Amino acid sequence: DLPSQELVAHIPLLLHPDPESCLVVGLASGISLGSAGRHPLKRMDCVEIVPSMVEAARFFDAYNYRILDDPRVRLIIGDGRNHLALTDRKYDVIVSEPSNPYIAGVADLFTREYFQLCRDRLTDRGVAAAWMQAYLIDLTSFSSIVRAFQSVFPEMTLWKTAKGDCIMVGSRAPLQVDFNTLQKKLRQKRVAEDLARINIRGMEDFLAHLVMGKGGVGRFAHDAVIHTDDNALVEFAAPRGLT
Numbered sequence: 001d002l003p004s005q006e007l008v009a010h011i012p013l014l015l016h017p018d019p020e021s022c023l024v025v026g027l028a029s030g031i032s033l034g035s036a037g038r039h040p041l042k043r044m045d046c047v048e049i050v051p052s053m054v055e056a057a058r059f060f061d062a063y064n065y066r067i068l069d070d071p072r073v074r075l076i077i078g079d080g081r082n083h084l085a086l087t088d089r090k091y092d093v094i095v096s097e098p099s100n101p102y103i104a105g106v107a108d109l110f111t112r113e114y115f116q117l118c119r120d121r122l123t124d125r126g127v128a129a130a131w132m133q134a135y136l137i138d139l140t141s142f143s144s145i146v147r148a149f150q151s152v153f154p155e156m157t158l159w160k161t162a163k164g165d166c167i168m169v170g171s172r173a174p175l176q177v178d179f180n181t182l183q184k185k186l187r188q189k190r191v192a193e194d195l196a197r198i199n200i201r202g203m204e205d206f207l208a209h210l211v212m213g214k215g216g217v218g219r220f221a222h223d224a225v226i227h228t229d230d231n232a233l234v235e236f237a238a239p240r241g242l243t
Contacts, residue, residue: 001162001163002031002095002197003161003162003165003198004131004161004165004167005028005029005031005035005097006031006035006194006198007035007037007167007198007209008032008097008130008131008161008167008197009032009129010035010167010191010194011036011129011159011167012094012095012129013036013046013093014182014185014186015169015175015177016092016125016126016127016171017125017178018067018092018123019041019092019093019127020043020092021044021045021089021090021091021092021093022035022039022044022045022091022092022094022095023034023083023084023089023093024036024045024047024095024097025046025084025094025096025097025098026045026046026047026080026093026098027046027047027048027053027054027075027084028056028057028241029059029063029064030060030064030067031060031063031064032069032095032097032127032222033067033073034194034214035194036093036190037065037066037067037072037073037190038188038193038194042187043072043074043075044074045074045076045089046073046074046075046078047076047077047078047079047080047189048076049078049079049080051077052187054068056078056165057077057118060067070189080109081108081114081117081231082097084114084118086101087121089121090122090123090126091121091123091126092122092123092126092127093127093128094122095117095124095129096114096127098147100136101132101137101145101234101235101238102136102137102238102239102241102242104235105235107238108130108228108229110145110148110234111228111234112133112148112199112227112228112229113146113228113229114151115128115149115151115152115170116129116152116230118130118152119152119153119170122172124172124173125126125171125172126172127153127161127169127171127173127175128170128171129168129169130149130155130163130167130168131165131166131167132145132146132149132166133164133165133166134141134160134164134166135163135165136163136241136242137241138240138241140224140225140233141227141233141234141237141238143224144224144225144226144233144234146168146217146224146226146228147221147222147225147226148157148226148228149170150170150204150218150221151172151226152170153168154214155171155214156168156169156170156214156217157169157172157210157212157217158210158211158212158217159209159210159211159212159222160209160211161209164178169188179203182203183203186202187207189227199209200203228240
């Protein structure tokens with residue numbers, strides 16, 4: 001899972017022109033938060049719903065760069081969706097990496113309304129990234145989540161990080177990524193060292209994870225039903241993918 005845990009943080013932070021703040025929804029092992037910390041951010045918030053995960057993350061200190069000791073980090077024990085609904089903070093980058101949508105209640109973090117909350121908490125040039133599985137899930141559920149994200153972020157791109165993991169990336173404004181700037185950011189020592197752990201050693205390796213741009217996503221999901229709070233499509237359909 002290391003490629004997914006790292007890239008869900010690196011991709012949006014590398015694509016944003018100059019990020020200073022980041023929100024990570026889901027601490028777990030702390031790998032994603034640790035990868036975010038390799039960037040020169042000024043502030044990082046992390047929301048984790050399970051209090052015991054804070055203790056568990058300590059077992060991964062050797063791999064997450066002891067990120068919980070980083071003074072830039074503010075750890076919030078609570079529900080990620082409630083935090084987005086109630087906070088008055090805005091973030092340059094929001095990273096959403098909940099558990100699998102076939103687990104009861106988790107599909108609420110894959111609906112159009114949830115992605116709207118993410119968009120509303122982004123700064124003007126903010127970028128959002130959301131992990132989603134491509135394994136043990138039916139095509140209807142998968143495409144409905146993609147369509148939900150696209151309905152909020154029309155300029156979205158879809159990335160593949162590992163055999164069965166995808167990342168949806170969207171922004172409040174159309175992204176204009178400068179090649180030379182991206183190259184320079186990839187060569188930052190702390191970032192480059194972290195990416196080397198997953199065999200990304202340059203621009204070609206990084207861009208090889210891009211699967212679809214705006215046009216490809218539009219063709220793929222144009223007739224999918226948007227996953228919403230009201231229809232709870234994935235909440236009930238995703239568990240069937242386990243059989």
